[in-house]
Amino acid sequence: MILTPRCYEKAVVNADGRAYDVPNLYISDNSTFPSALGANSVLTNRALSPRTADQFLVGERQRNAPERSYA
Numbered sequence: 001m002i003l004t005p006r007c008y009e010k011a012v013v014n015a016d017g018r019a020y021d022v023p024n025l026y027i028s029d030n031s032t033f034p035s036a037l038g039a040n041s042v043l044t045n046r047a048l049s050p051r052t053a054d055q056f057l058v059g060e061r062q063r064n065a066p067e068r069s070y071a
Contacts, residue, residue, distance in 0.1 A: 016059075017052035028052035 012019060013032050019025040028049040030041050 016055035017048070018055075018059075026052050026056050 012021075013027050014020065017026045017028050017032060019027060028051075029045055030048070032048075
C-alpha cells in the first residue's frame with residue numbers, strides 16, 4: 001500500500017492508531033480501514049490490536065518519563 005499526502009488528509013487515525021481529533025483515543029480494530037478486508041478479518045484484528053497497544057504504552061512511557069537536567 002502506497003501512502004500519499006492525500007491519504008493523510010482524509011485519515012481519522014495516524015499509523016499508530018491514535019485519533020487526530022480526539023486526544024488519547026486509540027482505535028485498534030478494522031474500523032480504521034476504508035473498506036472491508038474480506039470475509040474473515042480475525043487475523044488482521046489479532047495483529048493490529050497488540051501493535052496499537054504497544055504504541056500506546058510507548059507513548060505513555062515517554063510522557064511519564066522524568067525530565068533529565070544536564071545543568
